Amino acid sequence: MLSTPLPPDAAYAALQAHDARFDGRLYVGVTSTGIYCRPVCRVRLPRRENCRFFSTAAQAEAERFRPCMKCRPELAPRALPWTTMDASRTLAAQAAAWLDDCDDADASVEHLARHLGITSRHLRRIFQAEHGVSPLQYLQTRRLLLAKALLTDSALPVQEVAHAAGFASLRRFNAAFVEHYRLQPTALRRAGREAGNAGPAPRLRLSYRQPYDVTGVLAFLAPRAITGVEEVGAGAVTRTLALSHAGRRHAGWLRVSFGKPGEVGVELSPTLWPAAGALLPLLRRWLDL
Template sequence: MDLDPDTCYEALLSRDRRFDGRFFVGVRTTGIYCRPVCAVRSPMRRNCTFFASPAAAEKAGFRPCLRCRPELAPGHGLPDMCSRLAQAAAGLIDEGFLNTASVAALARRVGVTERHLRRIFGAEFGVSMLDLAQTQRLLLAKRLLTETDLPVTDVALAAGFGSVRRFNHLFLQRYGMNPRRLRKAADGVPAQTLTFALGYRPPLAWAELLGFLAQRCIAGVEHVERGRYARTLELQHGGHDFIGWIAVAHAPARFVVEVTLPVTLTPVVAPILARVRRLLDLGASPDLIDLHLGALAAGQPGLRVPGAFDGFEVAVRAIVGQQISVAHARAVLGRIAQAFGTRVEAAPCGLATTFPRASVLAGADAAALQDTGITRMRAGAIIAVADAVATGRIALDPRAPLDATLAALRGIPGIGEWTVQYIAMRALAWPNAFPDGDAVLKRRLGCASASALRRHAARWEPWRAYAVLHLWRQDERSQPSCTAI
């Protein structure tokens, strides 16, 4: 990624939050690197070096600032294809993929050759994938040391280090201090929950984002109340199943959302935080998107495209929700969760069960699925998608190869183009996804056909998915939507 030093320095002087996470500044006189929004006194231009990522700054010998905490910066939100592939690989690294697998396996996961991935990754971040993985482990450990009272041994293992000795050595070597210097002061009572902050670029239309999720809540799986979103989860990691819950609240004064989870989920903190970022679209760049959408976005700046905590869950939502009301779809999805999900104990807000995993529904009886209130065709489509996901033929997350994934979905009986585009928009986080057969969009824009709708929407490329959310939101204000679940 090319950075213009003069532009970066101007953004640094103004502490412009639109640039938060897009670059980092290393200060030669202190040996520290910061976010462009850091509150410390601005350094002189001649002492600044600008980097595209924390890993690049640390490779150059800089240590992270303890005040602005670079690990809290929001991610990128750019649509370029090579950038998308590099970001997909970085997302997997952020979740700990390279803790147990090779770079070659990572390349296969995102659908390109290892050589090509190394090239575009270096161009995007200025470091190798192994360098980035090491930096991400250290930054996660730094976050756990700062924000929790977990024992150092647990911190090292949760961050992906194979041993405490290795962790202590690398932390001292990279940051020039013993990890215990960052140790959160304990009050003598072990915490039962952990809370983490995730940054974003303002504005963030939190009420609208929460409203979208609230309207589509699955009973027992999700809950929205008093400005907070909560849900259950079930993740597999290191051969173990982790079952629990999370709660997310907005802290606008700090430009972050706060994620709370039980301490039993410590080993899967990294993938949980990555999934929350995707669910809330925290890596978006609203200044670029809203400017491009123009008048359409003027009434609601900072609107996000709600993503997916679990891509398979969104696929089931899309299949169930075809041509029925949101309320009807919610009822069916609740019955599916009750029948096939895993029980969650001691969860708040009435949360009681997880949404079923793909491996569970892949082996489900079609008649049992039909008993939840869906047709034979839709039951078959759910089982087919579940089998494809469970066996690894399809991955429903932003790191999946886009064209191949869309083609595979189109090949499943019972899945039409509206469903494919909805999955692309929410599960694959494709900013240009556009369900051109959507009845609400046709009505709002006065287009009689899908081709006319596509021509009208061409002005919003490559951010058509955000345009869809604005149009759906406008329609919901006048009448309940009957199409989008």
């Protein structure tokens, strides 16, 4: 039985209450539909006996559940920091953080093990014990969920989505997407458009867990804005930047706006869309999401 932040009955109560405190820390797989959701999802409440609870999206996908098209698990805020009870849990948390930020299509367990200074066998053992999936399963879930967000919210061609999400080739991306989601990437893009997930202009969305001091964050950034680089005002921050992704340098502008509670809208210049995979973890850290 995989560990979750709550016992199953308490997790079901959190689902009934749409408790946002567990958003990003708890996922529910519904056996009658094969779909997994966030606890804040507003679809019809499933029956208790049809629910299976997980701590991460990777665990749900390892059990062959597909992400919900309504609540979109890829938008969930990241889990709160792990408590450092012992060295193994600390290493497993560091490994997950490295994989969250990884934009190398050739990344491997051996690369990660060398980064942490442990053997790949030990890494696999502690990671499976802590997260319930292997490191590569965890990484693939992150890549697929990023690809899902880009397919739904951006106009990037499918091949560029594959590379932006960290896949080495379009063939590998298509195979992984069909295997996990039983859906072609182009079909998901059409479904997203029909569901109204995409706005009039391509933009990504990031979620944060309430409470979040939007006014305080903007008040902190405003006096530190660099003239000609950053501008803060009207609930938004605009800035220029350059970064490397998949061996290439990308430069352009971005705008983050705090509109709907619990959500940050991210607009990018066309030159930055291919680097979204490297940019999103930086934005989460920058805004403390």
